[in-house]
Amino acid sequence: MHAIINGRIVLSDKVLDGCVLLFDxxxxxxxxxxTFDGAWKNEKKWRGQLLMVTDADGNYVSPGFINLHIHGCAGADTxxxxxxxLDMMSRFLVQTGVTAFLPATMTCSMPVIHKALAEVRNRMTVIVRRREEQHGPVQTVQNPAAEHSLLSGAKVLGAYLEGPFISSAYKGAQKEENIVTADFIHISDFTDVIKIVVLAPETLEYEKLKDxxxxxxxxxxxxxxxxxxxDYDxxxxxxxxxASHVTHLCNAMSGLHHRTPGLMxxxxxxEVTCELIADNLHVHPAVQRMIYRIKGSxxxxxxxxxxxACGLPDGVSELGGQTVYVQxxxxxxxxxxxxxxxxxxxxAMLNFRxxxxxxxxxxxxMVTENQAQELGLxxxxxxxxxxxxxxxxIFNEDFTIFRTFVDGCEVYKNPDIN
Structure with missing residues (x-):
């Protein structure tokens, strides 16, 4: 049993002070x-179990963050x-407070995408949604590759398919020659892996879009x-x-005009859920404020x-087979x-705050409950x-990460902590 003391425990609508978080x-x-001190000081146990105590030193204690859309970091890519x-990504992400993530694919050839999806499948956590009960309880099942699936840090929940079902007009940093028209047959073998698929609806006839x-x-x-x-309509x-989700709102989409409101x-x-990249480059801070006022947390x-290249020095990198310059x-x-x-x-959390x-x-x-609710987890x-x-x-007012736990195990401790 583990206890975190002297922490400001973050719930969905408030912060609890003067409380202790208990977990295994x-x-x-x-x-x-x-209540905790009454048991701890007398027996050094909680309900008969030995306790390992972590002092949060007045910092925030929250659910682990969920990164729903990430292609790579620390020199690695989905x-x-x-x-x-995936293991390099997993180990880097816990340093940023992330305990679970969806590795995102790029617009590459279908065989290359399928290879990436197959590897994600092998590394997925055993938590899955029961497909026969869309609104039913979560069921834990054994991953066929479970003995080899555990990563060193954050858990893989599935994959985020960004491309190839996109518009050439708003392809962004993706190769146009690999764009294909959406057809479920392209992903039918990976329905257990793919949690989110990006779609440009104008690329399909309406009946095919519905289908x-x-x-x-x-x-x-x-x-x-x-x-x-x-367009808006x-x-x-x-x-x-x-369709219930929007990929990186404002970026790579028809913009907002007072006569043509577009996808934005x-x-x-x-009532769609909107992703936002709060790096202050992709979306201006003033627009972030507008979105917050309209959509709410x-x-x-x-x-x-x-x-x-995230987490690496400036230099030359790569994305989807394309040379990227980082400066x-x-x-x-x-x-x-x-x-x-x-x-x-x-x-991003610090910027948005x-x-x-x-x-x-x-x-x-915006980095925990919303993602878990949407994924049915x-x-x-x-x-x-x-x-x-x-x-x-565990993090401070500046969102500096001090400790990260995954399934009750401490997987990251800030080296500046004694």
């Missing part, structure tokens, strides 16, 4: 310091298609609108058919969309196109509720 592999509960890449969204929903795959030139129709306008005018998911915190192709971000999730005035519980919600991750996995992050 899962969260046991939260008790008052007085499209490398091997366990060493694709319907098939994705039947397999609990979230359809995200993005990399798209869709089509985007709203796609949402009505079941539809995203703000409907319940409608935003902070992501990084980072590429392999002064920006990653760009030779033509100047932004090629993903270099931001970490804890830094500073830009909007959002509270710490709100910012934490909120009973298992994304909260400090009893029974949830003990994925925990």
């Amino acid at each position: 592999k899962n969260i046991t509960g939260i008790v008052s310091r007085e 499209m490398d298609g091997d366990v060493s890449a 694709f969204i319907t098939q994705c929903k039947a397999h609990n795959i979230i359809v995200s609108l993005g990399h798209s030139a869709a 089509l985007a709203v129709q796609a949402v009505a058919e079941g 306008g539809a995203s703000l005018d409907t 319940e409608g935003i998911e902070l992501i990084t969309d980072s590429m392999r 002064n915190g920006e990653a760009r192709l030779a033509d100047g196109t932004i090629a993903g971000s270099l931001v970490t999730l804890n830094r 500073n830009n909007t005035g959002a509270t710490v519980p709100e910012v934490v919600r 909120f009973e298992k991750i994304g909260s400090l509720s009893p029974g949830a996995a003990a994925d925990i992050t």
Whole structure:
């Protein structure tokens, strides 16, 4: 049994002071310091179990962060298609407070994408959603590769398919020659792996659009609108058919104009969940404030969309087979196109808090509860509720990470801590 004392425990709507978080592999509960001290000082145990105590030293204690959309970091990329890449990402991410993530693919050839998806499958956590009960409870099943699936840090929850079902007009830093028209047959062998698929709805005839969204929903795959030139009306129709998510709001999409609201306008005018890259390069701080006022903390998911150069010095890197030049915190192709971000999730949280005035519980919600709810995993991750996995992050007012726990095990300790 483990206890965290002297922490400011972050819940979805408030911060608890003067309480103790108890956990082993899962969260046991939260008790008052007085109750804890009564047992601890007398027996050095909690309900008969020996205790390991961590002093949070007045810092925040929250659920572990979930990075829903990340291509790479620390020199590794999802499209490398091997366990060493995913493990490098996993180990780096816990240093940023992330305890679970969706590795994101790029617009490459289908065989290359399938290879990357197969490797993600082999490294996935055993937590899955029961497909036959779309709104039913989470069921834990054994991963066929379970004995080889554990990574050194953050858990892999599945894959984020960004491309190849996108618009050439808003391809961003993705190769146009690999773009294909959306067809469920391209992903039918990986429905257990893919959690989110990005779609430009204008690339399909309407009946085929409806059919694709319907098939994705039947397999609990979230359809995200993005990399798209869709106008407002089509985007709203796609949402009505079941698209429920928007990929990096503002970026690689038809923008907001007072006569042609575009995909961005539809995203703000409907109940879709919107990703946001809060690195202050992809989206201006003033626009971040506007989005926050419209969508609220319940409608935003902070992501990084980072590429392999995240966490590395300036220099030359690679994204989807394209040369990327990294300088002064920006990653760009030779033509100047932004090629993903270099931001970490804890830094994005700091930026968003500073830009909007959002509270710490709100910012934490945008990297924990929202993601877990959307993935259908909120009973298992994304909260400090009893029974949830003990994925925990300790951080300060500047979102500097001090400790990270995955399934109750400390996987990162800031070297500046004695």
